[in-house]
Amino acid sequence: MPDFQLALAPKQLTQTINPWSWTMGNVSLFSINLGTSKAPGVESRVLNEVGTYGRQLGRIGEALATVIAWAESQGMPGNKAIEELKLQLEHIDVIRREEGLSAALPAATAAVMKG
Numbered sequence: 001m002p003d004f005q006l007a008l009a010p011k012q013l014t015q016t017i018n019p020w021s022w023t024m025g026n027v028s029l030f031s032i033n034l035g036t037s038k039a040p041g042v043e044s045r046v047l048n049e050v051g052t053y054g055r056q057l058g059r060i061g062e063a064l065a066t067v068i069a070w071a072e073s074q075g076m077p078g079n080k081a082i083e084e085l086k087l088q089l090e091h092i093d094v095i096r097r098e099e100g101l102s103a104a105l106p107a108a109t110a111a112v113m114k115g
Contacts, residue, residue, distance in 0.1 A: 061089050 037043045050056065068082055093103040 058092075061085075061092065065089055 046056075047053075051059075064085065068076075068086065096103055
């Protein structure tokens with residue numbers, strides 16, 4: 001009688017480890033895992049209770065813009081990193097306005113930032 005062989009798996013079996021998730025189990029159609037956290041519980045609570053990374057960075061940008069505006073009104077000399085940050089903050093405001101949102105920078109701060 002001839003040998004009977006049934007291949008239930010390919011000779012080489014690979015699985016792509018992809019951080020992009022499309023699961024429907026938790027009502028989450030899409031999530032991105034950018035790495036591990038030393039305190040995932042804290043990170044999760046901060047995102048849920050404080051705000052997204054974008055919102056947190058937005059608040060930091062607003063605070064820095066206010067400090068920069070004050071420092072410049074006090075005669076702070078120019079600095080390349082500060083000028084680049086100001087350009088980024090202005091660009092964010094342009095994008096926000098284009099998307100129908102209010103500008104992130106307070107009007108008075110934005111006026112000083114452009115000066």
